[in-house]
Amino acid sequence: MSECHTSRRRFLQAASAVPAAFVLGFHLPLAKAADAPAHDPDDINAWLRIDADGSVTIMVPSAELGQGVMTSAPMLIAEELECDWKQVRAELAPTDPVYNNRMFKVQATASSTSARWSFEPLRRIGATAREMLREAAAQGWKVPVAECRAVQGVVRHEASGRTLGYGALAARAAALPRPASVALKDPRDWKLLGRPTDRLDIPLKTRGAAVFGVDVKVPRMLVGSVMACPAFGGKLHRVEARPALAVRGVRRVVPLDDAVVVLADSYWTARKGLAALRPDWKLPQGEPVGDAALMAGYREAARSASALALRNGDPDAHMQAGQAYTAEYEVPYLAHATMEPMNATADVRADRAEIWGPTQVCGEIAHRLAPVLGLPAERIVVHSTFVGGGFGRREEFDVFLQAALASKAAGQPVKLIWSREEDIQHDFYRPAAAARFSAVLAPGAAGIRALDARLACSSIYIRNFPDRVKGGVDPKSVEGVVDLPYALPNVAVRHAMVNTAVPVGFWRGVGYTQNTFFAESFIDELAHHARTDPLQFRLRLLAERPRQADLLRRLAQQAGWGGAPAGRFQGVALSQAWGSLCATVVELSVRDKRITLHRIVNAIDCGTVINPATVERQLEGASIWGLSAALSGVITIGDGRVQQSNFHDYPLLRLAQTPRFEAVLVQSGERIGGVGESAVPTLAPALANALFAATGERIRSLPLARHGFELA
Known part of the structure; x- marks a missing residue:
């Protein structure tokens, strides 16, 4: 598993023995070489390798979480490179600043940014390599470069018909200076981008060749399991290690x-040793938090929220002058429950450390571990693996800290694997939230004259990014309302930040998941109050937003809005997030509170579609994720601890319950937006709005199971 990186100069020297190759150059992992290159994110040597046989290996800078970036990133380079896609291979990039996400300025995968930040830079990398190959051919033939054309992995001299493959040109091209600027292809000339393309990582996964965190093996490695204090804020007082050490194969107990961590020869042995322990926990002082009190606090805070997040026009005056319609909503805490268990492998020694694992933030791990281990960050090497589901959970560092501390105590490598119970009960949860929306309709119910939105939830940013919380407002807590897709003349959005002992973190869709449910449910209520079709009501609000209106119309056409078969009912929702527009129609029928989902139709305008096949799958995956949460997802708190423990009481959607999906992909040509989270926010409100159409029961809190609904 250990990767051996070398400096550019050393690699160039080695390249003389294998001349026909572009080369890759990185710094030495444990001590910077004197000849290590400066970190130049546009150096093609860091991004691709062309071998003598013409095969092209492209580095992927983002974590592969299942979102398909191991295909979309190479597509960006390959399109401009004009190589043969059948000869393209993809590799996960090492942890190095050259691969930083240019929106975050650190190597991280989050907020649906992988395509957004890399769309132009990676195309420039491909175009630069293409031009260097053309120049190399032109010099060899002693002809003007303008007469040389790159196509399908060869450079052709049009006048003479001579051709040279990229493999034969690579060594000469690698010695040329990089052009100062290159022209990118017109989208009308794209041959690869915008076409359904099979994912490069799927064969690796289907034959078991893809290495996930739980697959990592290091010589002399022990396997660990962990038990954390069950109560929020609790500490370990003492633990008697002998019962665990009496289990055959258990090697060490690390407090x-x-x-407490138990290290053993295998995971199940470690679990057996852990079960033998009876730790003495020091619980936090005061009354332990409980779900009922927490939710009551959020509801009260929403009613009196005062920190102003947005004000347009004079909403207060209009609210006082008109007849206001008011509704209150709430959603619970949610867990991530990633398919691959939380895990990390660490080899910590006196002068250095090496870390392996599934992470969304490989560029930050060394800096987080350095003060804990007493090592400089440059002495800590981080190797990313494939990730079996991220959803924001892998942006945290807890499992890496535990693995590193356990390895340091044991004096040998440790792979730490969390149980599902540990995962569910010690997550960084999607915040529970409450909201109070009020509005005054325009004359003749032609729209909304004024809207007042008051939101209450815990802050995500306050823990890791406190500088982003300004004026008592966490931007993540109000997204989805401060940036409504509709043009409203008078709007006020206020926030109440209610931080508790329950740890919260980024969850697929973040604030949009709760706030779009609140806002789009309320828009639907206003349409009903105005005695107007919900779709037509939204289109009135979008009279000045043609892009959003166009998406809704396309969705309505695909879904057959207003023409559902007898006994079926539809609900709609719209959001704009991560630079994209997404809208959803849910079509269902209900009998005795048993829901049959007939169709879910998603429409997305992400500006430019790189791989339509991946976009469709992401919409489906996000919808399934949103369905699980809307139907049954809930984390409850009792006696200061999480009450759920596994999939028997935190159920996810099953295959037999999954409906038929349809997708509308709009190529608007706007700036590229994110995809992976887009359908999560719209699913719950579209589902709740369809249920209202079917039953007349307005759902203002989730999950639906609490209202007696279940899937047929």
Whole structure:
């Protein structure tokens, strides 16, 4: 598993023995070489390798979470490179600043940014390599470069018909200076981008060749399991290690600040040893938090929210002058429940450390571990693996800290694997939230004259990015309302930040998941109050937003809005997030509170579609994720701890319950937007709005199971 990186100069020297190759150059992992290159993110040597046989290996800078970036990123380079896609291979890039996400300025995969930040830079990398190959051919033939054309992995001299493959040109091209600027192809000339393309990572996964975090093996490695204090804020007081050490194969018990780790020859042995322990926990003082009190606090805070996040026009005056319609909503805490268990592998020694694991933030791990391990960050090497589901959970560092501390204590490598119970009960949860929406309709119910939205939830940013919380407002807590897709003349959005002992974090869709449910449910209520079709009501609000209106119309056409078969009912929702527009129609029928989902139709305008096949699958996956949460997702708190523990009481959608999906992909030509999270926010409100159409029961809180609904 250990990767061996070398400096550019050393690699160039080695390249003389294998002349026909572009080369890759990185710094030495444990001590910077004197000849290590400066970090130049536009150096093609860091991004691709062309071998003598013409095969092209492209580095992927983002974590592969299942979202298909291991295909979409190479597509960007390959399109401009004009190589033969059948000869393209993809590799996960090492942890190095050259691969930083240019929106975050750190190597991280989050907020549906992988395509957004890399869309132009990676195309420039491909175009630069293409031009260097053309120049190399032109010099060899002693002809003007304008007469040389790159196509399908060869350079052709049009006048003479001579051709040279990229493999034969690579060594000469690698010695040329990089052109200062290159022209990118007109989208009308694209041959690869915008076409359905099979994912490069799927064969690796289907034959078991893809290495996930739980697959990592290191010589002399012990396997660990962990038990954390079950109560929020609790600490480990003491633990008697002998019962665990009496289990055959258990090698060590490592006490941590708020947890205990058992190290053994195998995972199940470690679990057996852990079960033998009876740790003495030091619980936090005061009344333990409970779900009922927490939710009551959020509801009260929403009613009195005062920190102003947005004000347009004079909403207060219009609210006082008109007849206001008011509704209150709430949603619970949610867990991530990633398919691959939380895990990390660490080899910590006196002078260095090496880390392996599934992460969305490989560029930050060394800096987080450095003060804990007493090592400089440059002495900590981080190797990313394939990720079996991220959803924001892999942006945290807890499992890496535990693995590193356990390895340091044991003096040998440790792979730490969390149980599902540990995962469910010690997550960084999607915040529970409450909201109070009020509005005054325009004369003749032609639209909304004024809207007042008050939101209450815990802050995600306050823990890791406190500088982003300004004026008592966490931007993540109000997204989805401060940026409504509709043009409203008078709007006020206020926030109440209610931080509790329950840890919260980024969850697929973040604030949009709760706030779009609130806002789009309320828009639907206003349409009903105005005695107007919900779709037509939204289109009135979009009279000045043609792009949003166009998406809704295309969705309505695909879904057959207003023409559902007898006994079926439809609900709609719209959002704009991560630079994209997404709208959803849910079509269902209900009998005795048993829901049959007949169709889910998603429409997305992400500006430019790189791989339509991937976009469709992401819409489906996001919808399934949103359905699980809307139908049954809930984390409850009792006696200061999470009450759920596994999939028997935190169920996910099953295959037999999954409906038919349809997708509308709009190529608007606007700036590229994100895809992976887009259908999560719209699913719950579209589902709740369809249920209202079917039953007349307005759903203002989730999950639906709490209202007696279940899937047929």
